[in-house]
Amino acid sequence: MDEAISVSGDDLKATVASIFEKVGVPPEDAEVGADVLVLADLRGVDSHGVSNMLRSYLGGYQRGEINPRPNMSIVRETAATASVDSDRGLGTIVTPKAMEIAIRKAKEVGVGMVTIGNSRHLGMASYHAMLALEHDMIGICMTSAPPRMVPTFGAEPRLGTNPIAVAVPARNEPPFVFDAATSSVAQNKIEIARRLGADLEPGWLATEDGTPIMEEVPVPETYHLLPVGATRELGSHKGYGLACVVDIFAGVLTGFGYGAVPGRPNFGHYVAAYNISGFDDPDHFKDEMDGWLQMMKSTKPAPGHERVLVAGQPEAEMEAVRRKDGIPLHPEVVQFMRDTCAELSVRCLF
Amino acid sequence: MDEAISVSGDDLKATVASIFEKVGVPPEDAEVGADVLVLADLRGVDSHGVSNMLRSYLGGYQRGEINPRPNMSIVRETAATASVDSDRGLGTIVTPKAMEIAIRKAKEVGVGMVTIGNSRHLGMASYHAMLALEHDMIGICMTSAPPRMVPTFGAEPRLGTNPIAVAVPARNEPPFVFDAATSSVAQNKIEIARRLGADLEPGWLATEDGTPIMEEVPVPETYHLLPVGATRELGSHKGYGLACVVDIFAGVLTGFGYGAVPGRPNFGHYVAAYNISGFDDPDHFKDEMDGWLQMMKSTKPAPGHERVLVAGQPEAEMEAVRRKDGIPLHPEVVQFMRDTCAELSVRCLF
Numbered sequence: 001m002d003e004a005i006s007v008s009g010d011d012l013k014a015t016v017a018s019i020f021e022k023v024g025v026p027p028e029d030a031e032v033g034a035d036v037l038v039l040a041d042l043r044g045v046d047s048h049g050v051s052n053m054l055r056s057y058l059g060g061y062q063r064g065e066i067n068p069r070p071n072m073s074i075v076r077e078t079a080a081t082a083s084v085d086s087d088r089g090l091g092t093i094v095t096p097k098a099m100e101i102a103i104r105k106a107k108e109v110g111v112g113m114v115t116i117g118n119s120r121h122l123g124m125a126s127y128h129a130m131l132a133l134e135h136d137m138i139g140i141c142m143t144s145a146p147p148r149m150v151p152t153f154g155a156e157p158r159l160g161t162n163p164i165a166v167a168v169p170a171r172n173e174p175p176f177v178f179d180a181a182t183s184s185v186a187q188n189k190i191e192i193a194r195r196l197g198a199d200l201e202p203g204w205l206a207t208e209d210g211t212p213i214m215e216e217v218p219v220p221e222t223y224h225l226l227p228v229g230a231t232r233e234l235g236s237h238k239g240y241g242l243a244c245v246v247d248i249f250a251g252v253l254t255g256f257g258y259g260a261v262p263g264r265p266n267f268g269h270y271v272a273a274y275n276i277s278g279f280d281d282p283d284h285f286k287d288e289m290d291g292w293l294q295m296m297k298s299t300k301p302a303p304g305h306e307r308v309l310v311a312g313q314p315e316a317e318m319e320a321v322r323r324k325d326g327i328p329l330h331p332e333v334v335q336f337m338r339d340t341c342a343e344l345s346v347r348c349l350f
Numbered sequence: 351m352d353e354a355i356s357v358s359g360d361d362l363k364a365t366v367a368s369i370f371e372k373v374g375v376p377p378e379d380a381e382v383g384a385d386v387l388v389l390a391d392l393r394g395v396d397s398h399g400v401s402n403m404l405r406s407y408l409g410g411y412q413r414g415e416i417n418p419r420p421n422m423s424i425v426r427e428t429a430a431t432a433s434v435d436s437d438r439g440l441g442t443i444v445t446p447k448a449m450e451i452a453i454r455k456a457k458e459v460g461v462g463m464v465t466i467g468n469s470r471h472l473g474m475a476s477y478h479a480m481l482a483l484e485h486d487m488i489g490i491c492m493t494s495a496p497p498r499m500v501p502t503f504g505a506e507p508r509l510g511t512n513p514i515a516v517a518v519p520a521r522n523e524p525p526f527v528f529d530a531a532t533s534s535v536a537q538n539k540i541e542i543a544r545r546l547g548a549d550l551e552p553g554w555l556a557t558e559d560g561t562p563i564m565e566e567v568p569v570p571e572t573y574h575l576l577p578v579g580a581t582r583e584l585g586s587h588k589g590y591g592l593a594c595v596v597d598i599f600a601g602v603l604t605g606f607g608y609g610a611v612p613g614r615p616n617f618g619h620y621v622a623a624y625n626i627s628g629f630d631d632p633d634h635f636k637d638e639m640d641g642w643l644q645m646m647k648s649t650k651p652a653p654g655h656e657r658v659l660v661a662g663q664p665e666a667e668m669e670a671v672r673r674k675d676g677i678p679l680h681p682e683v684v685q686f687m688r689d690t691c692a693e694l695s696v697r698c699l700f
Contacts (some may be wrong), residue, residue: 008509009459029441044474044528049600057464076629076630077459077628078460078625078628079429079430079458079459079625079696080430080457080459080460080461080628081461081624081625081628081629082628082629083628083629083630093424101392101393105357108429108431109428109430109459110428110429110431111430111431111461111463111464112627113460113461134420138598138599138603150649150652151646151649151660152658152659152660153649153651153652153655153658154649154651154652154661155649155650155652155658156649156650158646158649164592166523168593176594176598178591178592179355179596180585180587180588180591180593181588182588183697184579184584184585185585194510201584202581203583203671204584205586206652209652209653210651210652210653211652211653211654212652217474228578228585228588228589229578229585230584231532231588232442233551233581234531234534234551234552234553234584235534235535235555235578235579235580236590237530237590237661238530238531238532238578239532239578239579239588241528241661242514243530244526244528244646244661245516246505246526247642248488248518248526248574248639248642249488251640252631252635252642253488253629253630253635254395254630255629255630255631255635255638257633258638258642259636260471260645272674274431274463275428275431276432276603277428277430278426278427278428278430278431278432278433278463279426279432279433279465279603279604279605280426280433280604280605282408283603284605285602285603285605288602288607288608288680289598289602292464292597292598292601292602294609295508295610296501296508296594299500299501299504299505299506299508300504300506300560300562301504301505301560302500302503302504302556302559303505303558303559304561305503307502307503308501308502308503308504309587310501311587311591311594316464322547323692337686338369
């Protein structure tokens with residue numbers, strides 16, 4: 001494998017923002033879209049970073065599937081809630097605006113909750129959830145994606161990978177940031193295994209007819225994703241049920257349909273902000289969170305493991321490294337970026 | 351095994367309510383406590399019904415660990431939020447009152463969210479979530495329980511079984527009711543396997559040192575529960591992360607500590623109500639939910655399975671049967687009830 005090329009987060013972000021602008025996205029929005037993609041790279045969530053998503057976003061804009069200048073509107077509203085029509089905007093860019101609405105409502109009444117219909121791909125869910133942190137709020141984000149996952153006992157995909165992100169502020173510790181698909185494994189891990197000729201782990205996939213694959217075998221030609229838990233005995237009805245909750249909150253509740261609606265040409269999203277001060281003194285809460293995080297991380301490890309991690313910790317550690325050393329990009333990705341910049345007459349900063 | 355004895359839900363409920371009253375619970379509260387227990391039995395959630403929980407609740411009252419006449423108070427409040435000190439009240443009985451507060455707030459501002467600290471066992475989480483349904487609201491309930499489950503890679507229990515319940519109204523279909531522990535399997539399934547001399551399923555438990563048991567072996571003398579997903583490869587960090595979310599929402603956020611606080615002598619709970627009308631026309635939403643539920647249930651089944659189920663459906667089917675035919679109680683349970691009634695001079699209605 002060719003050696004990766006290190007690119008600074010700032011250079012990558014400025015370059016991506018210029019590319020977004022060239023396909024018609026207003027400068028302020030282009031900045032946000034680039035920030036979401038590059039933060040994923042900085043935190044080691046490469047599946048949702050520039051290398052994995054930019055090509056798809058560009059194609060969406062160029063084919064007219066994503067609206068570069070959406071007229072986002074509030075369809076319905078109460079003091080604590082809103083539902084928003086994102087007018088075919090990229091979720092990556094419109095969701096931070098929905099989160100702003102949620103945060104404003106949480107300042108006023110303690111909780112803000114916003115659904116976003118008629119949208120496109122979300123980007124890294126935890127980006128949006130983490131926007132709540134600086135306001136001493138808990139942030140939540142979910143997205144109802146197109147079907148790829150079978151229900152427990154099912155032979156047809158009915159649910160997307162439907163991730164859930166939850167961000168909780170602490171004082172001196174890095175925040176708790178949970179961000180996970182409700183499927184057993186991420187789609188891109190399967191494709192990486194296929195590329196490398198590696199065997200599947202048991203419980204990652206179902207065959208075409210819905211049977212969970214519980215042996216270590218090569219990646220089959222066709223397959224479906226399984227809910228986390230893999231089989232009923234191992235608790236797949238829990239992963240399946242949570243994927244349903246996401247499909248309801250970020251799909252049905254938007255009023256724009258759910259993942260399996262035939263031809264629904266969009267993603268639905270859901271964000272919420274809970275104001276800590278509506279429940280407890282925020283300083284007391286953040287001290288408690290520091291204690292809770294330290295307690296969890298200091299758990300005695302099981303044999304063969306060095307330490308116990310807590311959600312958000314590996315990403316915070318990776319972010320510290322990559323902010324210093326840059327983001328390692330595969331030479332093919334660098335070439336794609338340079339070619340794209342050349343095509344669009346954008347200056348590539350690396 | 352001796353044959354089960356069928357008891358009508360009404361007789362069981364009236365008998366249980368009389369028992370609660372005899373240990374000092376006011377009549378109205380006794381009625382609620384009995385309703386929660388018996389609804390679990392009616393819905394086939396025997397782990398949280400009379401046979402499995404009443405003995406423990408009675409012991410708690412008799413030892414003075416549960417306060418039969420708690421003075422529940424609101425510690426902090428905004429338009430959409432509240433945190434409540436339940437004054438050592440049984441969660442089963444105080445949580446419906448907290449849910450009433452959440453529903454009232456959701457009527458006013460769209461969302462209501464209430465934490466309940468200094469409490470005792472919750473009972474069936476979905477009971478409390480389902481209280482929202484008749485108001486055209488989505489109901490949520492979680493509970494932070496004492497540690498029994500290891501974190502991924504961990505050798506010490508740091509988290510309870512920490513269940514999540516979500517109830518969503520539909521029009522003609524039974525409501526969507528998800529209610530599941532974030533552990534791979536319920537504690538009582540392990541004890542049933544031990545009693546029957548049956549082998550474990552792979553991925554149900556960890557050994558004392560935290561190693562996941564991935565073979566079919568007899569139940570070991572000592573063990574820990576695993577998060578849903580069982581191993582890191584199968585996604586146990588997702589079950590672990592969700593158990594953490596529950597411990598934060600229903601533990602840290604109550605201001606009364608979390609599951610692993612040494613000697614925390616209590617459970618913490620969390621309820622929320624989301625008013626559908628804050629997001630969409632409730633009639634449109636409920637029609638959509640009917641369509642969504644039918645879509646999910648009509649999924650083509652995988653080989654070896656007759657049908658695909660959706661959360662709340664098996665429980666609704668069981669409830670229909672048991673409301674007609676009664677609740678089958680093991681003769682030992684019937685004897686325990688009769689003995690308890692005799693001891694407390696309460697009339698046993700069966």
